[in-house]
Amino acid sequence: MAPLARGAGGVYAPAVPTTDDVVVETRDPAETRALGSRLAAVAHPGDVIALTGDLGAGKTELAKGFGRGLGVTDVVSSPSFVLMAEHAGRLRLFHLDLYRLDGPEAAIAAGLLDEREVEGVTLIEWAERLGGELPLRRLEIRIETLADDARRITLHATDVAHRRYLEVAR
Numbered sequence: 674m675a676p677l678a679r680g681a682g683g684v685y686a687p688a689v690p691t692t693d694d695v696v697v698e699t700r701d702p703a704e705t706r707a708l709g710s711r712l713a714a715v716a717h718p719g720d721v722i723a724l725t726g727d728l729g730a731g732k733t734e735l736a737k738g739f740g741r742g743l744g745v746t747d748v749v750s751s752p753s754f755v756l757m758a759e760h761a762g763r764l765r766l767f768h769l770d771l772y773r774l775d776g777p778e779a780a781i782a783a784g785l786l787d788e789r790e791v792e793g794v795t796l797i798e799w800a801e802r803l804g805g806e807l808p809l810r811r812l813e814i815r816i817e818t819l820a821d822d823a824r825r826i827t828l829h830a831t832d833v834a835h836r837r838y839l840e841v842a843r
């Protein structure tokens with residue numbers, strides 16, 4: 674199987690918002706996890722989910738729900754010292770957390786983007802830290818804090834295949 678199509682390098686180019694972006698507001702962590710689970714129900718091998726948002730926005734909460742929706746039985750958490758955790762489920766989940774990453778080169782050097790990922794789903798926290806190496810075909814999820822427990826979650830598909838997720842997010 675061909676590896677995931679990677680960007681051409683350079684800087685991270687955030688997607689231009691389009692009218693079919695989906696915006697969801699959640700009122701507590703459970704709602705964010707529930708959204709993650711709904712998304713996982715339509716996951717296909719080779720999908721890439723790029724999560725962005727400040728520290729404490731809720732990226733890991735969404736990842737936990739996504740893991741549950743994929744049938745992952747071990748704990749999806751913030752890996753403290755590792756950049757990637759792998760979980761068995763209906764599809765294999767590659768959970769990357771690039772918070773501690775110096776730059777895109779480090780991710781390549783560490784083999785964080787490899788050809789095995791086409792067999793599972795790759796979910797990347799702090800995806801913008803991959804710069805232009807971020808796979809071009811992806812679902813982008815941006816989480817913003819509105820108030821204490823309120824979050825605005827914006828979903829954008831960069832290709833037709835990832836539009837599948839928009840239908841179930843609404």
Ligand code: ADP
Pocket residue numbers: 699700701702703704705726727728729730731732733734735751798821822823824
């Ligand atoms: P990140 O991975 O983006 O740094 P986490 O998911 O680890 O963030 O943490 C999010 C924090 O915000 C948790 O403590 C969670 O309980 C809290 N929280 C409050 N409201 C929400 C919400 N609506 N969605 C997600 N997390 C929320």
Ligand code: MG
Pocket residue numbers: 732733751770798
């Ligand atoms: Mg996190």
